[in-house]
Amino acid sequence: MSVVRTLVTLMLSFFYFLLFRPRVVVSCGTGLTVPIFYSARALGIKTVFIESMSRVEELSITGRLLLGKTDLFLVQWKALSQCTPGATYGGQLL
């Protein structure tokens, strides 16, 4: 089921990115962000991942999958950015 959803998301996002050509894609998750970011990267579109504020000490699964594979990887807790190479502190979005 989730394999099908991932593939459909991959194809749909690729199609929409081709159509609209955004300069950047910003996402806060969930797991379906992964195929969307793959489409974006394949088309040379910049990607920004913003980790949820509920992640204080550890990244989400999506975060772990995407760390190092985005143009900008933001977390919302300073301490988490300090112990996560590749993550930048982006302040808190409330």
Added chain:
Amino acid sequence: MHSRCDVRRSIALILLTVGTAHFDPLIRKVDSLVRSGVIKETVVAQIGGGSYEPDSFRYFRFIRSMEEAFERADVIVSTGGAGTTLECVTRGRRLVVVENTLLMEGHQAQLIGEMERRGHLVWCRDLDRLPECISKARNLEFVPFISDPPVAHNLILQLLTN
């Protein structure tokens, strides 16, 4: 016809909220505590998609905004969802959190723990001790959590101009 303030002063109001999920164990527990007279305050519950319907206090499933309910409650008992937690701690509400253990991703503990360490909420780890946690929260002074200003938008703009 009482005004809102009169109602609020006469009997303390405890608001249970499960957010967009459901958490029957909490509703069931409080139902039995009210029935047995351990909890004497007025209780109102937002039970979301839960299948257990309490019969010793009023409840509703969903509402467009919880803000007014939060404002009128003396103590809010929530299940630790990020939305409710952040909405309450930024306003300095008296918040007791019972973690919703039914949810698949058990990541709520990170945020609840951090807010507990900073003194913005009472984390009730054992449902049997809920009455104690509620009275603890009633006697505590809750300082609003002040978040750091966001810089994410500037970082994204920088990325685009590079």
